[in-house]
Amino acid sequence: xxxxxxxxxxxxxxxxxxxxxxxxxxxxxxxxxxxxxxxxxxxxxxxxxxxxxxxxxxxxxxxxxxxxxxxxxxxxxxxxxxxxxxxxxxxxxxxxxxxxxxxxxxxx
Amino acid sequence: xxxxxxxxxxxxxxxxxxxxxxxxxxxxxxxxxxxxxxxxxxxxxxxxxxxxxxxxxxxxxxxxxxxxxxxxxxxxxxxxxxxxxxxxxxxxxxxxxxxxxxxxxxxxxxxxxxx
Numbered sequence: 001x002x003x004x005x006x007x008x009x010x011x012x013x014x015x016x017x018x019x020x021x022x023x024x025x026x027x028x029x030x031x032x033x034x035x036x037x038x039x040x041x042x043x044x045x046x047x048x049x050x051x052x053x054x055x056x057x058x059x060x061x062x063x064x065x066x067x068x069x070x071x072x073x074x075x076x077x078x079x080x081x082x083x084x085x086x087x088x089x090x091x092x093x094x095x096x097x098x099x100x101x102x103x104x105x106x107x108x
Numbered sequence: 109x110x111x112x113x114x115x116x117x118x119x120x121x122x123x124x125x126x127x128x129x130x131x132x133x134x135x136x137x138x139x140x141x142x143x144x145x146x147x148x149x150x151x152x153x154x155x156x157x158x159x160x161x162x163x164x165x166x167x168x169x170x171x172x173x174x175x176x177x178x179x180x181x182x183x184x185x186x187x188x189x190x191x192x193x194x195x196x197x198x199x200x201x202x203x204x205x206x207x208x209x210x211x212x213x214x215x216x217x218x219x220x221x222x223x
Contacts (some may be wrong), residue, residue, distance in 0.1 A: 032210060036151075043199060043214040044151060089151060096141075096212060098151040 002027040006099025023090035114215035131200030141201040
């Protein structure tokens with residue numbers, strides 16, 4: 001099955017700085033890569049996704065890049081705000097194999 | 109916006125007891141899933157369900173687990189004889205399609221505590 005690795009496990013940034021979270025996957029057949037944000041005690045919510053026929057996708061302050069050759073994809077958050085503080089999970093594979101999560105803290 | 113709903117939000121049970129976790133997926137969705145999340149850990153896939161049968165399951169989903177769609181709206185996860193290590197948050201999810209557009213919508217979860 002798919003193996004998804006995610007780094008870093010924790011990330012602290014100053015408000016206004018950028019944050020980057022990286023994931024690698026093992027199954028070259030995977031073609032859909034979502035990112036979920038999970039606030040403390042809440043459900044995971046989809047924030048952005050990318051399909052294998054696209055290299056980059058942006059939605060306001062959030063972007064995702066995909067390198068199919070290297071089998072990695074990254075989440076980029078620019079101009080971070082305190083409300084961006086949460087755990088972020090990447091996923092890949094038809095069964096949604098999740099990464100281990102990145103706890104992002106934005107320091108005001 | 110339509111939501112996946114789950115009941116109860118919290119469930120406390122004694123080891124060895126049976127529990128049933130309930131979910132109402134989004135009405136036009138065809139694919140249903142159960143995941144679990146042990147405190148502080150990642151979300152783990154348990155099982156997917158389509159057309160009234162299990163389509164995929166993980167190694168976690170052993171004989172103690174079963175799923176059912178008893179009517180046109182509910183989707184349930186049953187744990188036959190709970191163990192301490194079953195304590196976790198259980199999320200139900202649904203999606204409209206599979207393949208390249210399989211956006212998952214998660215419910216708010218059931219926190220299961222096995223004593």
